Amino acid sequence: MANMNAEAQAAAVGEVETKGLSLGKIVWGRFVRHKAAMISAIVLTITILVVLTSIGVGPIPGWWMWSPTDIDPTIQNNGRPTLQFNGIVPSFGEHPFGQDQIGRDVFARTMRGAQVSLLVMVLMGIIATAVGVVIGAFAGFYRGKLDNVLMRLTEVIIAIPTIVVTAVIGKVFGSSSPALFGIVLGLLLWPGLARLVRAEYLSLREREFVDAARVAGAGDRSIIFRHILPNSIGVVIVNATLLMATATILEAALSFLGFGIQAPNVSLGQLINEYQTSFSTRPWLFWWPGFFIIVFALTINLIGDGLRDAFDPRQRRIPKTKEMKKQAIAKAETEVAE
Amino acid sequence: MLRFITRRMITAVGVLLAATYLFFVLAANAGDPLEDLRASSQPNRDYLIEQRTQLLHLDVNPFVRYFYWLGAAVQGDLGKDYKTNQEVTTMLGDAMGQTIKLVAFASVAAIVIGVLVGIISALRQYSGFDYGITLVAFLMYSLPSFWVAVLLKQWGAIGFNNFLADPHIPPVALAIIGGAMGVVVGSAVGGEWKRRLMIGGIAGVVTAAVLGFMSATDWFLDPGLGPVVIFALGLAIAIIVVFLGIGLNNKPARNAALTVVLIGVAAYFPMQSAFEYTSGPAALGSLIGFIAMGAFVGWLFGGPDRRVSARLAGIVGGFMYAFLWLDYIMSWWQTYSNTSAIGGRPIATVGSSTPELTGSGFWIGTIDTFTHMVLPITALILISLAGYTRYMRGSMLEVMNLDYIRTARAKGMPERTVVMRHGFRNALIPIATLIPLDLAALFGGAVITETVFGWSGMGRLFVGALNEVNVNVLMGYFLVTGILLLIGTIIADVLYVVLDPRIRVES
Numbered sequence: 060m061a062n063m064n065a066e067a068q069a070a071a072v073g074e075v076e077t078k079g080l081s082l083g084k085i086v087w088g089r090f091v092r093h094k095a096a097m098i099s100a101i102v103l104t105i106t107i108l109v110v111l112t113s114i115g116v117g118p119i120p121g122w123w124m125w126s127p128t129d130i131d132p133t134i135q136n137n138g139r140p141t142l143q144f145n146g147i148v149p150s151f152g153e154h155p156f157g158q159d160q161i162g163r164d165v166f167a168r169t170m171r172g173a174q175v176s177l178l179v180m181v182l183m184g185i186i187a188t189a190v191g192v193v194i195g196a197f198a199g200f201y202r203g204k205l206d207n208v209l210m211r212l213t214e215v216i217i218a219i220p221t222i223v224v225t226a227v228i229g230k231v232f233g234s235s236s237p238a239l240f241g242i243v244l245g246l247l248l249w250p251g252l253a254r255l256v257r258a259e260y261l262s263l264r265e266r267e268f269v270d271a272a273r274v275a276g277a278g279d280r281s282i283i284f285r286h287i288l289p290n291s292i293g294v295v296i297v298n299a300t301l302l303m304a305t306a307t308i309l310e311a312a313l314s315f316l317g318f319g320i321q322a323p324n325v326s327l328g329q330l331i332n333e334y335q336t337s338f339s340t341r342p343w344l345f346w347w348p349g350f351f352i353i354v355f356a357l358t359i360n361l362i363g364d365g366l367r368d369a370f371d372p373r374q375r376r377i378p379k380t381k382e383m384k385k386q387a388i389a390k391a392e393t394e395v396a397e
Numbered sequence: 398m399l400r401f402i403t404r405r406m407i408t409a410v411g412v413l414l415a416a417t418y419l420f421f422v423l424a425a426n427a428g429d430p431l432e433d434l435r436a437s438s439q440p441n442r443d444y445l446i447e448q449r450t451q452l453l454h455l456d457v458n459p460f461v462r463y464f465y466w467l468g469a470a471v472q473g474d475l476g477k478d479y480k481t482n483q484e485v486t487t488m489l490g491d492a493m494g495q496t497i498k499l500v501a502f503a504s505v506a507a508i509v510i511g512v513l514v515g516i517i518s519a520l521r522q523y524s525g526f527d528y529g530i531t532l533v534a535f536l537m538y539s540l541p542s543f544w545v546a547v548l549l550k551q552w553g554a555i556g557f558n559n560f561l562a563d564p565h566i567p568p569v570a571l572a573i574i575g576g577a578m579g580v581v582v583g584s585a586v587g588g589e590w591k592r593r594l595m596i597g598g599i600a601g602v603v604t605a606a607v608l609g610f611m612s613a614t615d616w617f618l619d620p621g622l623g624p625v626v627i628f629a630l631g632l633a634i635a636i637i638v639v640f641l642g643i644g645l646n647n648k649p650a651r652n653a654a655l656t657v658v659l660i661g662v663a664a665y666f667p668m669q670s671a672f673e674y675t676s677g678p679a680a681l682g683s684l685i686g687f688i689a690m691g692a693f694v695g696w697l698f699g700g701p702d703r704r705v706s707a708r709l710a711g712i713v714g715g716f717m718y719a720f721l722w723l724d725y726i727m728s729w730w731q732t733y734s735n736t737s738a739i740g741g742r743p744i745a746t747v748g749s750s751t752p753e754l755t756g757s758g759f760w761i762g763t764i765d766t767f768t769h770m771v772l773p774i775t776a777l778i779l780i781s782l783a784g785y786t787r788y789m790r791g792s793m794l795e796v797m798n799l800d801y802i803r804t805a806r807a808k809g810m811p812e813r814t815v816v817m818r819h820g821f822r823n824a825l826i827p828i829a830t831l832i833p834l835d836l837a838a839l840f841g842g843a844v845i846t847e848t849v850f851g852w853s854g855m856g857r858l859f860v861g862a863l864n865e866v867n868v869n870v871l872m873g874y875f876l877v878t879g880i881l882l883l884i885g886t887i888i889a890d891v892l893y894v895v896l897d898p899r900i901r902v903e904s
Contacts, residue, residue: 095532211408211411211412211415214408214412215412215415215416215419216416217882218412218413218416218879218882218883219416219419219420219875219879220838220841220878220882222844222845223841223844223859223874223875223878224420224423226844226859226860226863227420227423227424227427227863227871228423230427230428230863231423231426231427231428304539308539308541311541311543312541312542312543312845315541315543315845316543316844316845316848316860317864318863328541328543331541331543331544331547335543335547338547338551339551342551345544345547349541349544352541352544353536353539353540353541353544356538356539356540356541357535357536357539360535360538360539361535364535
């Protein structure tokens with residue numbers, strides 16, 4: 060009995076990990092316990108599903124009755140949103156997010172904008188992460204001259220304020236296609252991650268397992284990507300997540316300034332830019348794109364925070380005083396019983 | 398150390414050259430500076446195109462054109478704006494002045510509030526307050542700044558101006574504000590439930606009562622503090638400063654602070670006429686005078702630790718001057734608000750001053766600047782606050798779990814000393830190294846905030862120049878921000894070494 064209690068206490072403090080779980084399981088277990096991150100992950104998944112399926116992707120049709128370009132000639136009630144709540148039961152009506160001045164459905168347009176913003180965000184995140192990992196890994200692993208050159212290069216890119224350089228790039232590439240815009244921005248956002256990965260490699264390359272791999276005949280490339288990279292995966296995943304949250308806001312800001320996605324393409328920032336003058340007459344045009352930007356940025360930020368906690372080996376979640384007291388009482392009771 | 402700095406400077410120059418080259422090529426490809434001329438129907442169109450091509454060396458490949466720019470820039474000539482023919486250096490100077498005005502106050506406020514909230518949040522880890530602050534910080538972190546800015550314009554400015562037309566707060570609103578205040582304060586203070594309920598309840602009732610009084614007496618139309626309120630505020634500040642600085646048990650410090658408050662209140666009527674003839678430099682001079690007066694009083698009260706009393710009393714003196722100043726400037730509010738150019742709608746949404754009011758004196762001018770700055774500053778604070786709060790919380794938590802904190806507690810130090818002297822000071826080190834970088838970045842202007850609020854600072858200069866593909870202006874802008882950012886990096890590195898003796902530089 061006392062034994063079980065000690066175990067429960069250890070579980071509460073997070074010490075059961077010593078029992079030989081794999082890193083993946085430990086991290087997953089900690090992540091699931093992080094309530095805010097878990098809720099965010101669920102909300103984000105549902106949002107993405109709705110965004111993708113409602114108006115369909117490319118040639119695949121969606122379940123929503125309007126497409127972003129459809130014009131409904133009857134503008135009902137000045138285009139006010141028909142979304143209503145009877146208690147907590149929502150009734151959607153024909154245009155739940157309202158209509159704009161020429162009768163287009165705001166829900167469909169917001170969904171299209173969210174799709175484009177997601178595309179840009181994911182492309183930016185993947186490319187920046189890939190470039191950052193490769194450059195950081197090579198700089199940290201080979202050190203010396205290559206490190207010097209690569210780090211000076213990152214300093215050059217850091218010396219240019221992000222919004223400034225991305226605005227210039229956006230002006231050049233933004234109007235052509237969202238995908239290209241995302242890719243080019245990704246090529247500029249890697250320096251922060253590269254520095255962190257470099258620091259990881261600098262310390263990991265001195266460890267015994269690297270020597271062991273080399274003795275076993277592994278080449279440089281295999282050591283860099285097969286042996287060291289999995290050991291620094293925490294830093295990479297956490298920062299890639301946070302990078303995506305930054306990318307969401309950055310894309311929206313650039314499109315708002317007119318240096319990003321431009322009409323006829325729509326993105327969340329571009330929608331706000333297009334509709335900002337009509338705030339006083341049709342505020343809903345302005346509300347919904349902003350709402351989705353916040354949903355994306357907030358959930359991704361919280362997931363990143365949860366991942367950071369989950370990957371942090373020093374992380375020992377201290378139980379609340381209430382729980383501690385409860386356990387102490389339980390323990391005292393069992394001792395008395397024995 | 399000197400060698401370290403020199404070496405960093407030399408690398409910085411190299412980095413700057415490479416970055417400007419990259420940026421020049423990018424900027425030159427951002428569009429066509431001849432666009433407006435090509436579309437024009439003037440008879441001398443071809444001549445104008447020819448002239449501008451000559452001026453901007455457009456016939457030269459951008460990869461080579463950079464060296465024309467660099468050659469002139471080294472001699473201090475940053476070229477001209479091709480549209481207005483203005484020197485880029487003067488444009489930069491003007492924009493810089495506007496940006497500093499906006500950014501200086503916003504960043505100081507964001508840092509102070511962020512540090513404060515971060516510390517409380519760390520000291521009450523895993524409490525309701527901590528979770529609440531964390532959630533709010535994440536929310537603010539995820540807000541798109543342009544969205545916030547437009548909302549502030551709509552609700553902050555237009556809403557407040559509408560409110561001023563009939564400045565009465567309905568009882569329901571009073572109850573809600575008081576209740577919210579009570580919940581925040583109650584969750585921020587520690588201790589037993591009973592104590593927290595009581596403190597929170599008092600805070601809520603006081604807030605509601607003060608607001609109700611202000612609403613009933615039309616305070617918002619003709620604000621002012623008066624000697625009684627100044628005395629109360631001074632007393633509160635004195636208690637807080639002495640409590641945080643050395644503890645209320647310290648008699649000399651306590652008495653010195655109280656004396657300074659009394660002197661400040663006694664100076665109320667003399668200062669009224671003194672303020673009438675004040676301008677900017679004189680105001681700064683009298684602020685320093687008040688601080689010196691406070692320090693002197695603290696010194697006179699002496700005690701075993703004279704310097705602490707002097708320092709704390711000096712801080713109280715500075716606050717007393719601020720209250721007196723605030724009270725005086727409030728007395729001008731009604732005059733300002735009722736001028737025909739303002740017409741009772743004081744909070745402005747666009748620009749940095751009301752042109753009709755130029756030359757109407759220091760005080761009216763100051764109020765006018767304030768009413769134009771309040772919205773962009775609020776937006777900036779909201780956006781940058783979250784980062785500082787999170788950072789300070791993490792840093793404070795890390796420090797408070799270190800062994801020397803346990804040692805300090807074990808040898809019987811009062812909790813105040815442990816937190817303020819052992820914890821707080823060391824937790825500030827990472828923040829201190831963050832600040833130079835942030836300030837340097839801020840000089841580049843808050844691009845989005847300035848654009849939304851029509852504030853003609855650095856950020857707007859950049860956006861305008863990029864729209865016109867005005868390469869000379871873009872390069873001038875980039876040169877200033879790039880240099881500041883590199884200097885900021887070096888200062889941050891040096892600060893780290895200076896503040897944390899465990900770190901050694903390898904030169």
